[in-house]
Amino acid sequence: MGIRTLFTAGVALAAIVAPQAGLAQADGAAAPAGAADNGEVVVTARRRAENVQDVPIAVSVVDSRTLDANGTFNVAKLVQIQPSLTFYSTNPRNSAANIRGLGAPFGLTNDGIEQGVGVYIDQVYNSRIAAATFDFLDVEQVEVLRGPQGTLYGKNTTAGAINITTRAPTFTFEGRAELTVGNLDYVQAKASVSGPLIDDKLAIRLAASATExxxxxxxxxxxxxxxxxxxxxxxxxxxxxxxxxxxxxxSADYNRQNPECCAQIYARVGSTQRPLNRQFAALAAAFNYAPPSINAFDRLTDLDSPLDAFQEIGGVSLRAEWQLGAGTLTSVSAWRFWNWGPSNDRDFIGLPITTISANPSKQNQYSQELRYAVSGDRLDYVFGLFAYHQRQHTTGTQQQGPAASRWLLNPTSANAGNPAVLDGLRSENDIWLRTTSLAAFGQLSWKVTDRLSLQPGLRVNYDRKSGSYVATVITGSGVVASCTSNNGLNSDQRGVLAPQCYDPRFSDWNVSGDFTIAYDVSDDVHAYATYAKSFKSGGINLNGLPLDNNNNPILSTATVKPEDVNHFEIGLKTQFLDRRATLNLAAFWTEISDYQANVTNNQVGVLRGYLANANKVRVRGIEADFQARATRRLNVYASGAFTDHEYVKFTDAPCPPELAGGATAGAGQTPGAPGVPGGLSPANCDISGQWLPGISKWSFSYGGEYHLPAKLFGEDGEAYVAFDGSYRSKFSSNPSRSIYTDIDGYALANVRAGFRTASGWDIFGWVRNAFDRNYYELLATQSGSTGLVVGQPADPRTYGVTAKARF
Known part of the structure; x- marks a missing residue:
């Protein structure tokens, strides 16, 4: 049965499910997410509403009030209050959300692989991580689930899930409005309205937001x-x-972004093994070039190619919830689209080396999930079926400019001094991806005694990926070269932009599962231990393949193996001081064989990396979450994570820039010293024991709010002042750790003060990055081992005022 057929069947089920079942709740609806009347935090992490403290999963919950107060308007901002969550983005397409350092390879996105962290919005899986770059819109709460979740969620998620719940339509009229203004000409407006169309039968909710x-x-x-x-x-x-x-x-949604973005700029220069006259300083001098500043925090650049990060994303979903027998049958049918229209400057400086770098893309996805959940006195269970299909078409372009020959070609080549050889050389890429995923999953929770529960889970998964990559190269004089006929190119041109065509395929079945033992030490102390065996689907390389010594694509790199995950975790959830304080602890140990790494391609003209399997990686650590209502007027919180991480075994990894750029050392030859120009470079490097990229060993968030009764303009309410801080220790910003791309640790501080009323008004001033801390979000290297390191400076200090109203 085709995926579209399943999708259509799901829509039909949602529309015509028989209405004869008995009433399970007074209003026939599932319990809402968020805080219940008794102050407990209700989550749907296990696809049923329950107190977060009763869930034997490491899960953090951030409600809408906290999101708004902290200025957390997208996933990228969420990382400042979620220490175990990281989010890296050089533009919306090249984004990655990781939990405990795992999820997606660090570096430029390769569309042929899966995300290890699932992003769900109202139970709909979003396959494009670009969805995480959009503003939160009318969100009720965000749950961050840490660790494998494949026995509970439609799409397999080996590292965790971000579960976003929006506000539901209401049968009483309500409205919300919010306006924020700040420095940097910042303006953000949000509004929503909800109410009945037909009393007790049909309700509507509309929401909109705009940010400049x-x-x-x-x-x-x-x-x-x-x-x-x-x-x-x-x-x-x-x-x-x-x-x-x-x-x-x-539900239906539409989101659009159209900023002039995204620049990575000169950060520093490091020495490589490329001959000295081919490194950045000598090449720049040959063009009498100097960047506008060698201090990235002067925030100046001279990029000479247009920048654009246009994208639109949206879709429609239909969710049916039917109280059937002892449980709830849920059908979630969804169609989503994503259109991406970028323009980048991939030489990162103001010289015409690469004048065009753009990979516009269009994607459609269909998903259908059927799930039945029962909560009983002794047995709770969830089982479901999931079907997903994705089609993506990318039409990429890369074009070289008049400075390319001198910059990219070996000076011993007769063509190095001839700008016409590479000027106008253009690669036009036509890339297709089709992905199908089918799964059956389930989880059982058996209350053996009033205190002891056993929770096994199982997932059977089938994945199929098929792709097509065709790169046609056209010279500046108009000669067209394809993968079947490239005689019109000389070896220098093929070394920079080579015609390629290949049709990678991957398909595989796998069985995964988990087992959890949960024990209630007391009414307020809950312990659990979990083992999970999980897989992340294999992938296909769709960014072009590395070339052999004859400048032909290495077809053996067209596919990558699935990741094989073994995960162990123990946790303790506690409340004390009459439940005014909560302390949750978790310790985990995760090992991954055939880890999917995004590696740098050190060929001179290649801008993108490709995927490869590292033999084995390990991530282990301890997490703590604490919050307390210290007094009637003071609330405090603190969260922290210690994460130890390494490549256990990766013997044939790409080398860092200080060990690249020279002639490749042959058998019996000794590679040169790191960073010494003109030395021999190893063909590959053993980075076993080194750090994984993007992971800080220590990360914290902490803060509090103090409030007291007050009156403003005759209105009773409360005045408040709050502080939110975060810290991340040093981390590597290169797939193979480099002395040039470590990012130093940094601490951030946000403050706010305001006045709010019980009637729904809230007005506050805020300062984010209050001490104007200079730090990089990312560092990366220029292709070709020139030694140039480019960076992405994070936001400077920002400040403003927010006014909110509920009615």
């Missing part, structure tokens, strides 16, 4: 500020209580 902000980096070439924000979002949902036992929710 001037860029943080000034481009002296274009006379514009870049790395700006320009976001629009719309969302609507209809809730129909078809019967006392059947609810149908139809």
């Amino acid at each position: 902000r001037r860029g943080t980096i000034y481009n002296v070439t274009s006379d514009k500020w870049v790395n700006a924000q320009n976001n629009r979002g719309f969302r609507g949902s209809l809730l129909w209580k078809a019967t006392d036992a059947l609810n149908l929710t139809l």
Whole structure:
């Protein structure tokens, strides 16, 4: 049965599920997410509503009030209050969300692999991580689940899941409005309205948001500020209580971004093994070139190619929740699209080396999930079926400019001094991806005694990927070369842009599962231990393949193996001081064989990396989450994570830039010293025992709020002041750790103060990055081992005022 057929069947089920079942709740609806009347935090992490302290999973919950107060308007901002979550993005397409350092390879995105962290919005899986770059829109709460979740969620998630729940339509009229203004010409507006269309039967909710902000980096070439924000979002949902036992929710959303973004700029220069006259300083001098500043935090650049990060994402979903027998049958049918229209400057400086680098892409996905969940006196269980299909088409372009020959070619080549050899050399890529995923999953929780529970889970998964990569190269004089006929190119041209065509395929079945033992030490102390065996689907390389010595693609690198995950975890969830304080602890040990690493391609003209399997990696650590209502007027919180991480075995990894760029050492030859120009470079490096990229050993978030009764303009309310801090220790920003790309640790501080009323008004001033800390989000190297290191400076100090109202 085809995926579209399953999707259609799911829609039909959602629309015509029989309404004869008995009433399970007074209103026929599932319990809402968020805080219950008794102050407990209710989550749906296990696909049923329950107190977060009773869930034997490491899960953190952030409600809408906390999100708004901290200025956490997307996943990228969420990392400052979630120590185990990291998010890296050089532009929306090249983004990665990782939990405990795992999830997606660090570096440029390769569309042929899966994300290890699932992003779910109202139970709909979003295959494109770009969804995480959009503003949160009318969000009720965000749950961050740490560790494998494949026996509970439709798409396999080997590292964790970000479960976002939006506000549901209501049968009483309500509205919300919010306006924020700040420095950097920052303006953000949000509004939502909800109410009944037909009393007790049909309700509607509409929401919209808009964000504008001037860029943080000034481009002296274009006379514009870049790395700006320009976001629009719309969302609507209809809730129909078809019967006392059947609810149908139809949702649609559309989001658009169109900022002048995303610049990575000169950060520093390091020495490689490339001959000295081919390294950055000598090459720049040959063109009488100097960057506008050698201090990235002057926030100046001279990029000479247009920047654009246009994207739109949206879709429609239909969710049916039917009280059937002792449980709830849920159907979630969804269609989503993503359109991406970028323009980048991939030489990172103001010389015409690479004048065009753009990979516009269009994607459609269909998903269908059927799930039945029962909560009983002794047995709770969930089982379900999931089907997913994705089609993606990318049409990429890369074009070289008049400076390319001198910059990219070996000076011993007769063509190095001839700009015409590479000027106008252009690669036009036509890339297709089709992905199908089918799964059956389930989890059982058996209450052996009033205190002891056993929880086994199982997942059977089938994945199939097929791709097509065709690169046609056209010279500046108009000669066309394809993978079947490239005689029109000389060896220098093929070494920079080579015609390629290949059709990678991957398919595989796997069985995974987990087993949890949970024990209630007391009513307020809960312990658990978990073992999970998980897999991340194999992948295909769709960024082009590395070339052999004859400049032909190495077809053996077209596919990568699945990741094989073994995960162990123990946890303790406690409350004390009459439940005014909560302390949760978790310790974990995760080992991955055939880890999917995004590795740097050191060929001279290649801008993108490719995927490879590292033999084995290990991540282990301890996490703590604490929060307390210290007094009637003071709330405090602190969270921390210690994460030890390493490549256990990766013997044939790409070398870091200080061990690259020279002639490859042959058998019996000794590679040169790191960073010494003109030395021999090893063909590959053994980085066993080294750090994984993107992971800090220590990370913390902490803060608190103090409030007291007050009156403003005759209105009773409370005044408050709050502080939120975070810290991350040093981490590597290169797949193979380099002396040039470690990012030093940094601490951030945010403060706010305001006045709010019980009637729904809240006005506060805020300062983020209060001490104007200079730090990099990412560092990367220029292709070709020139020694140039480019960086992405994070936001400077920002400040502003927010006014919110509920009615």
